[in-house]
Amino acid sequence: MTYETDLAAAKRARRAWGCPCGADNPPHYDSCHDCQRPSWTCANCGTVNSDAWSQCQECENSIPSELLGDRDEGFEMTWEEFVALQVGPRRVGGRYDHGYADSEYEVLAIDRGPREGWPSWQITVRGRDGEKREHCTGWDSRRDRVVAQPSADVTIVSIGRLHDAAEGEYADVLTRATIALDLRPFRDPHIRADLRQLTAHDQVVRETVMNTPGVRLLLAATALQIQGYLGGPAVASMTVVTQCAGGRHRSATAAMALRSVVSGDIEQAAMYGLADSAKAFTGRGLAVNLVHRDLERDVVER
Structure with a gap:
């Protein structure tokens, strides 16, 4: 042809x-x-x-x-991670701004999908005019800003201890951690040249970390700790910190795995070998906030 x-055929099909x-x-x-x-x-x-x-x-x-890669070959990024990038820091009950005049809005619902047809995920917001709107516009850090965040039941923060001197909102997160999980004693993917420049957004990194002897047991035990704190006499929001050296591999993967568990997402947790741990959180509807403090920082040569 x-x-x-x-x-002509493309135009007929729009x-x-x-x-x-x-x-x-x-x-x-x-x-x-x-x-x-x-x-x-x-x-x-x-x-x-x-x-x-x-x-x-x-x-x-x-x-x-x-x-995202090819579904038959395996995603470079999982669906959940893709949608997480699109949603950004937005959470139900929070207020945000597009960066345009009078563009502040409140998030009413987030449907992470995947949905049949388009849009494949969807966010419902209410603007200052009181009108509700549904769309799938991705978060753009160059334009969008957070006005007010709702408090999370559990905030999971991954950090790299080599970046402790850096400034920012989570610079002192270890001092306010409810649970601090140290993964530095476990094998570091950084020692492999083929993994050094990759991050926990890459499937091969996640698989390498989760297949390290002891990591799954440690994360399952951490899930039990979280249950204990949530069921204690003084139930309040809690912060779980996962640590490694650079913050790009072990701590970020562990944080992603714990987020899927505490969110009660059995299907996602199963990808980390933690489906049984996630079952204890299903139906609880916990608000879980995931923060990677150092994932996007440059590799530290060591």
């Missing part, structure tokens, strides 16, 4: 993508027919976009589908 017939040069292209073209500008496919809604646009022209997502 020629470009013209391909394009799947053609436009390039800033003015040319329209069929969705299976990975570069513009006229100017050869590359394209990228949105991981959220499947729309093909010119690489001149950093956000999807359909849903404003900024993550390309390549970052």
